[in-house]
Amino acid sequence: MKRVAIVGAGIVGTALAHHLALAGHQVDLFENGPETPYPQVPQYQAEVLYANFSNPPAEHFPPALPPGIKGLTQSGDYQHVINDERTMCVGGQATRWFGITPRIHPESFKPKTLYGFGVDWPLTYSELEAYYGLAETYIGISGSNDDNPFAAYRSKPYPLPEFEISSQDAVLAAQLRDAGIITHTTPQARVRQYYDGRPACQNFGVCETCPVGARYNPAHHLTPDRRSPSITLHTNCLVRRIILEGDTGKGVAYHPQHGDREVEHRADAVILAAGAIETARLLLLSRAGGIHRNGLGNAAGLVGRNLGFHHVWWGELTFEGLMMPGRAGPPTLMSHQFTRPEGKRNYGGATVELFDTFPSRLFDGLGRRENLDRTQIMETLLPGLRKRTLTMNAETIPSDDKYLDLSGPKDRFGDPFASVTYRLNDFDHETYRRVGGVAKQVAGALGAQDVEVFPIEQFWSAHHHLGTCRMGANGRDSVVDSFGAIHGARGLYVCGGSTFPTVTPLQPTLTMVAMAIRTAARVAEELNA
Amino acid sequence: MPSRRQVSRGLILLAGLALAPALRSDLSNAGSAMAKPAGETLDENTLSVLLVTARTITALPVLYGPYADYYAYQAEKRPGRMDIYKAFATAVRRDMGRTASDFAALAESERSALIRRIRQSAAGWAFETAIFRETLALFAKTDAWLLLGYDAWPGQARGLESYRLPLSNRGVS
Numbered sequence: 276m277k278r279v280a281i282v283g284a285g286i287v288g289t290a291l292a293h294h295l296a297l298a299g300h301q302v303d304l305f306e307n308g309p310e311t312p313y314p315q316v317p318q319y320q321a322e323v324l325y326a327n328f329s330n331p332p333a334e335h336f337p338p339a340l341p342p343g344i345k346g347l348t349q350s351g352d353y354q355h356v357i358n359d360e361r362t363m364c365v366g367g368q369a370t371r372w373f374g375i376t377p378r379i380h381p382e383s384f385k386p387k388t389l390y391g392f393g394v395d396w397p398l399t400y401s402e403l404e405a406y407y408g409l410a411e412t413y414i415g416i417s418g419s420n421d422d423n424p425f426a427a428y429r430s431k432p433y434p435l436p437e438f439e440i441s442s443q444d445a446v447l448a449a450q451l452r453d454a455g456i457i458t459h460t461t462p463q464a465r466v467r468q469y470y471d472g473r474p475a476c477q478n479f480g481v482c483e484t485c486p487v488g489a490r491y492n493p494a495h496h497l498t499p500d501r502r503s504p505s506i507t508l509h510t511n512c513l514v515r516r517i518i519l520e521g522d523t524g525k526g527v528a529y530h531p532q533h534g535d536r537e538v539e540h541r542a543d544a545v546i547l548a549a550g551a552i553e554t555a556r557l558l559l560l561s562r563a564g565g566i567h568r569n570g571l572g573n574a575a576g577l578v579g580r581n582l583g584f585h586h587v588w589w590g591e592l593t594f595e596g597l598m599m600p601g602r603a604g605p606p607t608l609m610s611h612q613f614t615r616p617e618g619k620r621n622y623g624g625a626t627v628e629l630f631d632t633f634p635s636r637l638f639d640g641l642g643r644r645e646n647l648d649r650t651q652i653m654e655t656l657l658p659g660l661r662k663r664t665l666t667m668n669a670e671t672i673p674s675d676d677k678y679l680d681l682s683g684p685k686d687r688f689g690d691p692f693a694s695v696t697y698r699l700n701d702f703d704h705e706t707y708r709r710v711g712g713v714a715k716q717v718a719g720a721l722g723a724q725d726v727e728v729f730p731i732e733q734f735w736s737a738h739h740h741l742g743t744c745r746m747g748a749n750g751r752d753s754v755v756d757s758f759g760a761i762h763g764a765r766g767l768y769v770c771g772g773s774t775f776p777t778v779t780p781l782q783p784t785l786t787m788v789a790m791a792i793r794t795a796a797r798v799a800e801e802l803n804a
Numbered sequence: 805m806p807s808r809r810q811v812s813r814g815l816i817l818l819a820g821l822a823l824a825p826a827l828r829s830d831l832s833n834a835g836s837a838m839a840k841p842a843g844e845t846l847d848e849n850t851l852s853v854l855l856v857t858a859r860t861i862t863a864l865p866v867l868y869g870p871y872a873d874y875y876a877y878q879a880e881k882r883p884g885r886m887d888i889y890k891a892f893a894t895a896v897r898r899d900m901g902r903t904a905s906d907f908a909a910l911a912e913s914e915r916s917a918l919i920r921r922i923r924q925s926a927a928g929w930a931f932e933t934a935i936f937r938e939t940l941a942l943f944a945k946t947d948a949w950l951l952l953g954y955d956a957w958p959g960q961a962r963g964l965e966s967y968r969l970p971l972s973n974r975g976v977s
Binding site for chain 1: 861862863870873874877878881940941943944945948949951952953954956958959960961962963964966967968969970971
């Protein structure tokens with residue numbers, strides 16, 4: 276039995292821990308934030324059932340970290356607060372997500388070869404296919420390829436049947452089909468039936484805070500009856516440095532948030548799975564000798580570069596008839612038809628989702644407005660019944676103006692926070708223009724009275740921060756290899772979205788977990804050698 | 805020619821009347837059974853005043869949203885909220901000059917007038933956010949949805965297959 280230190284207890288870190296423990300190794304899992312209750316009943320109470328205005332800080336999920344622990348500065352075009360998008364707790368952002376989990380398409384692994392932009396991934400879909408299957412079984416994915424002609428091939432069926440489309444969506448799907456737009460169901464990380472101790476979804480409609488555990492939360496694999504005794508969870512611990520001896524990773528140095536001294540933890544292998552921002556920051560903070568003098572794996576100066584956000588643009592369709600949105604949770608209707616648009620080269624593709632949510636701008640904060648009575652509330656809500664939300668998840672490519680460095684202010688221990696610069700490039704602008712065209716096409720097919728696509732600068736990352744530790748064949752053009760092993764080091768790995776060479780139109784989470792299972796297998800093999 | 809606002813009010817009223825009693829019962833149970841707060845609960849009289857107030861300001865003959873659980877949760881979790889609730893019940897009793905349990909027996913117009921007097925009183929500001937606006941906010945995300953024609957509000961267990969069926973209760977059409 277060897278010891279593995281994993282930094283970050285999000286969906287990637289917990290998957291790594293689970294599989295390495297299964298392989299017979301002792302795992303220490305370090306998390307900057309706390310554990311939060313699972314199933315998420317208290318969060319559901321505080322945020323859905325009983326929340327109107329603000330709740331006391333103790334009821335925030337996860338609770339705010341002490342000052343000087345979580346920080347980030349940002350500049351450029353991104354208007355959302357990146358710091359707020361980083362959920363630091365056990366389970367990470369997967370404690371608060373819709374759980375849409377498609378496999379990314381085989382051609383997305385070769386954008387340079389096929390379309391002339393970005394870089395090719397150092398692994399193929401075929402190499403990852405079996406791990407996709409393992410990830411789907413591990414998480415419990417409900418889905419089907421039967422109605423999706425654009426889906427990647429698969430060697431075995433989904434572990435659970437799909438969430439079929441709603442009655443309203445069936446009408447819309449038929450209209451779209453008549454106009455040549457093919458829609459299909461969405462693979463989701465919520466269980467259609469009882470699965471691995473999780474109850475079947477009861478359609479609370481608030482998947483991001485599922486109170487019963489039907490929607491996957493990494494904490495599921497850390498519950499007492501599932502957590503391996505070989506996993507030790509260290510919460511509220513800020514890992515500050517990777518310990519290196521020569522070019523070999525030997526552990527981590529961490530500071531308990533409430534402790535007064537740094538602690539060294541020795542390990543035979545170290546895996547960083549702390550998200551694209553904290554992982555890159557930790558590599559840059561962990562300066563050593565030789566090729567690592569500017570940060571671990573940073574011989575080519577690529578750590579922090581190639582940052583990519585998922586670009587999500589929202590839109591709104593207005594209809595003459597009633598749509599009655601908000602009866603299901605996440606989208607049950609999606610189209611991958613536009614992920615490979617004709618002439619794709621100077622612009623990227625996008626998914627199109629008919630999101631089944633009530634327009635939040637009509638709904639949020641309604642009771643907070645002064646002097647609003649019951650009748651006025653109803654009148655404010657009424658227009659929402661004729662709307663459908665459209666979301667378009669677009670791909671993007673790296674550029675020189677998308678990066679992070681350590682020019683931010685200092686944290687409580689004197690280490691600089693990351694600073695993110697993110698500016699849209701020509702590819703992004705052209706992709707947005709195309710996305711607007713798709714929205715109009717969808718609106719026309721559905722006979723919508725009006726379609727509004729939010730302005731380009733309102734793009735949203737969907738919490739998908741990717742890149743910064745790009746994988747590739749060698750240390751000249753990348754930070755890690757396809758297994759996440761840091762070039763020029765031994766016993767040191769990076770895992771998660773931070774290693775993605777490009778940002779595809781499809782949601783990245785399942786791919787991150789599949790890659791984590793693949794990395795765990797490789798690390799176990801090397802430790803056993 | 806009725807105004808748009810008048811039409812909306814009519815539709816909303818019709819929608820409220822259209823709610824099937826059996827459905828109401830199911831929803832009422834499903835909404836609150838999931839997660840009742842533990843610990844200290846409001847006394848019966850105070851809770852009764854709050855619930856009658858909620859019925860009055862939302863103009864609902866019956867409440868289906870989890871109002872009682874909501875007030876109990878706020879009283880338990882929010883510092884000072886229990887005191888505000890009790891002070892409000894006291895203000896209602898004072899205004900009536902009788903016991904708070906009689907509040908429910910008043911005609912709706914009398915209750916509305918009483919609430920208006922308290923809101924306009926010197927102490928009214930203390931209740932404005934904590935009680936009136938919070939209650940309307942809860943209404944906006946629960947009972948308002950039923951009035952709009954939905955068979956459940958967001959956050960309520962609706963059964964997995966319900967979204968695949970056409971709405972049985974179209975309040976607005």
